[in-house]
Amino acid sequence: xxxxxxxxxxxxxxxxxxxxxxxxxxxxxxxxxxxxxxxxxxxxxxxxxxxxxxxxxxxxxxxxxxxxxxxxxxxxxxxxxxxxxxxxxxxxxxxxxxxxxxxxxxxxxxxxxxxxxxxxxxxxxxxxxxxxxxxxxxxxxxxxxxxxxxxxxxxxxxxxxxxxxxxxxxxxxxxxxxxxxxxxxxxxxxxxxxxxxxxxxxxxxxxxxxxxxxxxxxxxxxxxxxxxxxxxxxxxxxxxxxxxxxxxxxxxxxxxxxxxxxxxxxxxxxxxxxxxxxxxxxxxxxxxxxxxxxxxxxxxxxxxxxxxxxxxxxxxxxxxxxxxxxxxxxxxxxxxxxxxxxxxxxxxxxxxxxxxxxxxxxxxxxxxxxxxxxxxxxxxxxxxxxxxxxxxxxxxxxxxxxxxxxxxxxxxxxx
Numbered sequence: 001x002x003x004x005x006x007x008x009x010x011x012x013x014x015x016x017x018x019x020x021x022x023x024x025x026x027x028x029x030x031x032x033x034x035x036x037x038x039x040x041x042x043x044x045x046x047x048x049x050x051x052x053x054x055x056x057x058x059x060x061x062x063x064x065x066x067x068x069x070x071x072x073x074x075x076x077x078x079x080x081x082x083x084x085x086x087x088x089x090x091x092x093x094x095x096x097x098x099x100x101x102x103x104x105x106x107x108x109x110x111x112x113x114x115x116x117x118x119x120x121x122x123x124x125x126x127x128x129x130x131x132x133x134x135x136x137x138x139x140x141x142x143x144x145x146x147x148x149x150x151x152x153x154x155x156x157x158x159x160x161x162x163x164x165x166x167x168x169x170x171x172x173x174x175x176x177x178x179x180x181x182x183x184x185x186x187x188x189x190x191x192x193x194x195x196x197x198x199x200x201x202x203x204x205x206x207x208x209x210x211x212x213x214x215x216x217x218x219x220x221x222x223x224x225x226x227x228x229x230x231x232x233x234x235x236x237x238x239x240x241x242x243x244x245x246x247x248x249x250x251x252x253x254x255x256x257x258x259x260x261x262x263x264x265x266x267x268x269x270x271x272x273x274x275x276x277x278x279x280x281x282x283x284x285x286x287x288x289x290x291x292x293x294x295x296x297x298x299x300x301x302x303x304x305x306x307x308x309x310x311x312x313x314x315x316x317x318x319x320x321x322x323x324x325x326x327x328x329x330x331x332x333x334x335x336x337x338x339x340x341x342x343x344x345x346x347x348x349x350x351x352x353x354x355x356x357x358x359x360x361x362x363x364x365x366x367x368x369x370x371x372x373x374x375x376x377x378x379x380x381x382x383x384x385x386x387x388x389x390x391x392x393x394x395x396x397x398x399x400x401x402x403x404x405x406x407x408x409x410x411x412x413x414x415x
Contacts, residue, residue: 010128010137012186013121014144016081019178020088021148026156026167026174027092028258029251032240034164038101044366047241049101051362053108054237058354060112072120073196077127078188080120085182087111089175096168122327122346127189131332136274138324138331143270150262157255218330220399222349225326227392228290229350231297233357234385235261238365245369246378247306261313268320282325289322290393297386301379326396361385 035046072080091111098104121141129137159166243249243257268289277285296316303309327346365381367373 013124014140016178017141017144018148019174021145022152022174026152026171028240029153029156029254030160030164030167032244037164043244044370047362048366051358053104054358055355056105057108057112060109062352062355064113072123076188076190077120077124078186082182085179089172089179092168092172092175096165124189126331138327143266145265147266150259153255153258157252160251218333221326221330224392224396226349227388228322230353230357231385231388233353234361234381237358237361238381242378264317265320268318273324277325282329285321286325289319290389292316293319294386294389297382297389301382
């Protein structure tokens with residue numbers, strides 16, 4: 001582990017994820033309004049269009065994520081992080097000015113190419129955190145997501161009253177400030193002696209997971225993570241549209257609901273992860289998290305009132321235990337000089353979920369919410385997500401069945 005930067009570096013990574021999440025959350029409440037304004041189409045139609053926008057971002061991130069993750073193993077985390085932050089600021093500015101859907105797609109493409117902020121961030125944490133504390137550190141990053149989902153959508157709901165483009169300019173400003181902050185304060189976490197040569201054969205998702213084929217638990221847990229993240233695409237892909245279609249909520253009400261989710265994330269990942277995981281282990285924590293999220297999704301499928309929605313969201317309060325625990329298990333088994341490669345591969349796999357998820361889920365919501373739908377059931381999209389989460393849980397339980405839960409985090413002997 002590198003000396004020196006851990007405390008201040010974790011603070012910067014926390015702020016990086018926080019500001020990036022605020023930037024993403026700011027625009028969520030107004031995206032339906034912006035697409036309707038540009039296209040003149042109905043909410044059901046622009047829901048499907050939003051799925052293609054998200055997929056454009058995901059396809060390019062799927063291709064470029066492992067490249068940037070491997071580059072961070074070769075040249076260090078700092079330059080990759082700074083490049084990504086600058087590109088995101090440019091992306092939001094472009095989308096704020098975009099007069100056509102074509103420019104919105106270009107903006108999403110730019111963000112996808114440089115969408116590496118998460119993989120080098122997680123690799124950075126692995127660089128500066130001892131293996132036994134990584135779940136807690138990953139949990140702090142989850143808490144940053146939570147705070148971002150409180151502040152971002154709330155600000156977006158207020159700024160949305162000024163017009164659907166105002167939140168994009170605010171997000172661009174935050175991204176630019178984050179870039180400048182990192183430019184002056186971010187230390188490098190990967191010493192030169194721990195870097196490895198860049199190899200194009202490994203700089204893709206197939207090459208990454210081929211390299212980790214000698215760690216079977218990584219591949220098995222990666223499959224569970226894939227299904228879990230695919231299920232979770234229901235929130236960024238459809239929540240704003242679902243809330244308008246099913247409940248007729250305003251932008252402000254959408255922002256408040258996302259803020260409530262953020263409070264739950266902060267409590268779980270900022271408080272519970274650091275206290276629960278050391279006591280019960282990553283394996284059991286992940287199971288509890290997935291079960292909580294599954295229950296929430298299935299309840300949301302049949303939600304017809306505001307109070308029902310909030311009860312369902314509260315039922316999923318501890319689902320934030322799942323991903324930090326799963327990621328910590330995988331991270332413990334990867335060698336130090338392959339942390340960037342691992343996180344790049346995981347980011348690319350998660351990008352694959354954002355290719356499949358938005359198309360699958362927005363099409364489902366759009367189909368079942370049309371005025372002429374044979375079966376009008378907007379909640380079908382959450383029923384589908386709940387099923388995917390159940391499959392994730394089954395796979396994860398099969399991993400645990402092959403060895404004692406207490407031994408699972410150490411399987412592979414790379415910690």
